[in-house]
Amino acid sequence: MQDLLNGQLARLVALSPSPYVRVSALVRQACATTLSLPPLPAEARVDDPADATESVLVEFAEQFSADVSAISDDLRGRFLSALGDAAVPAVMLTYFADFLPRVRAGLAALGSPEPWSDAIEWDHDSDPSDVLFNSFLPAVHELRTLDPVTTEVVRLRGAAQHNCRMCKARRESDALEAGGTEALYEQIAWYEISNALTERHKAALRYVDALIWTPAAIAPDVAAGVREHFSEAEAFELTVDVMHNAANKIAVSLAADAVPS
Incomplete structure (x- = not known):
């Protein structure tokens, strides 16, 4: 994959x-x-x-x-x-x-x-929307090396950082079935002092923040934390998951991220 x-x-x-x-x-x-x-x-x-x-x-x-x-x-x-x-x-x-x-x-x-x-x-002929929505994003979604709760914690952090209203409101059912809870998700905002999020979650969230805010200066300890807690395949999935989730920037940029009533 x-x-x-x-x-x-x-x-x-x-x-x-x-x-x-x-x-x-x-x-x-x-x-x-x-x-x-x-x-x-x-x-x-x-x-x-x-x-x-x-x-x-x-x-x-x-x-x-x-x-x-x-x-x-x-x-x-x-x-x-x-x-x-x-x-x-x-x-x-x-x-x-x-x-x-x-x-x-x-x-x-x-x-x-x-x-x-x-x-x-x-490639002069392909439609960027088609390639994105019908090829790239579905391919990332099919990755299953990461556990569902970590995937959801990462998604929700990106949703908050980009302030995507739809993404912040949504909850993934497979993560809920795997033990994700609102009490856990509420601690993502202050994950460094959380007593519910694991060290694995925190290592992932530090990496998410670095990719979003300081991609040109990813601290060595952030990268080391990912390598410590994630396999090579998991780290790759984590990276492309952040890009997958950041497709919400398209909707946010066009003010098309309102939660349906």
Whole structure:
């Protein structure tokens, strides 16, 4: 399964839809600069935004990476107005530009092999939404090396950090059946002093926080904690789970994360 997921990650890196080659290049540069990480390769060479539309695109991508929950109504409105029909594809490409470098940095900190090679055959035809929702996310969901409670604890931490209303409200039934409780989940917010969360949970949560907030400076003790408490396969699943869960940034960025009434 890890080889399959590495293939999925490589496919995301190679996405370069023909109408959005420059959009992809701009957001890859903007996100990487914001994160202080090496950018994903891009098919087009870009320097600065060429016009007002591209300036809004870059501003949106920078805030998407820095703290998606802080995207203002004003910025969102300007982004949707400027990008028009290209807005949703641009958000998808921004998500890839934002999180794939985090995955690469996380696996590097753990001493894992590079998840994709530098040899890229650009994919001009695939729909980013289709690849994300019908290929990558289902493939991550099929991973079963981690226990359900740890998976849910990790998901809920990401939901809180990105302030996704839908994700915070949802509960996974397999985790509940495996012993997850609201009393346990309530302690995620102050996990370092929790007496209910295990050291394994805490090691995972430190890694989640590092991937979300400081991916360019994952502390050695955070990486060591993951290696101590998780097998190599579990650590890989933990890493791609964080990216899977962070797809909620797409909905949050567009204010589409309201809990259905």
